[in-house]
Amino acid sequence: MQVSRSEQKRRIKEIEQLVAELVRLPPQVLDHVAGLEELKPIFRETAGLKGSARQRQIKYLTKLLQEHSLEPLYAVVGRHRGKFLAERKQLHTLEFFRDTLINEALETQRACQERNMEWGENWSSRTLVELKAQLPEIDVLTLSRLSYLFARTRNPRHSREIFRYLKSIHESRQRANESLVKE
Template structure:
């Protein structure tokens, strides 16, 4: 699945927000960041800067941080600054999958019309395969049916239902992953 330039820019902005939150953390907390020592030192130095100099440094650090696993950094920020940044990232991921699924359905419908082929609710989708890797609990038939209905009617209700379904599955997955820790 190819990511559009707009989506790439949105993802970089999310990482930039993460770096801004990291820089705002107290030095003793930032010392626990799961990044190489030199990057940790740069984060500590950036915290002391102000104005446009700090903004430029945050953009530079964004490029460096992209090369490292981000989940641990989101967890660190979440423990000390709240979970909103992580929740926002998850929301954007679901929106991306919904849009990709709907666009793929529209393209599939166009190709089938062009070739005078029949197209049904249980169509094969590359996005669904990728989504199944991200959220294994999804029902592929439900999502292919909803995206098929959206492409046929262009009713935004189906797009919203796709998003609600994805969010419900994600919340269920998060709840089930938290239970063993609590026990």
């Protein structure tokens, strides 16, 4: 799946917001985060800065964190500052998948029309294959049908249904994970 420049910028902005929240945390909390040993002094230094110097350091840390796994950091921020960042990141990811699926459906429809080929609800999609790898619970036929209907009619209702479906799968997965953690 190719990521547009706008999407790349959005993702970097999300990491920047994560870094800003991490900098606001007390140093004792950051000491318990594994995998950031080389960055902890920079976080402490950034916490003491003000204004544009702080912003430059946040951007620098953002650049350094792009190579790291961010899930543990979102978990730390979620425990101490609320889960809004992780939830917003998930919504953006689901929107990205929906938009990519719709764009692929529109592209496939156009290609089939140019070649005078028949195009149906059960079309094959690279996006759906990648999505199935990440969320094995999804029903590929439902998503291919909804994206097909959107491409045919351009009715935004189908786009919203795709998003709602992906969100419901994600939420059911979260509930299952939470119940496993409680046990």
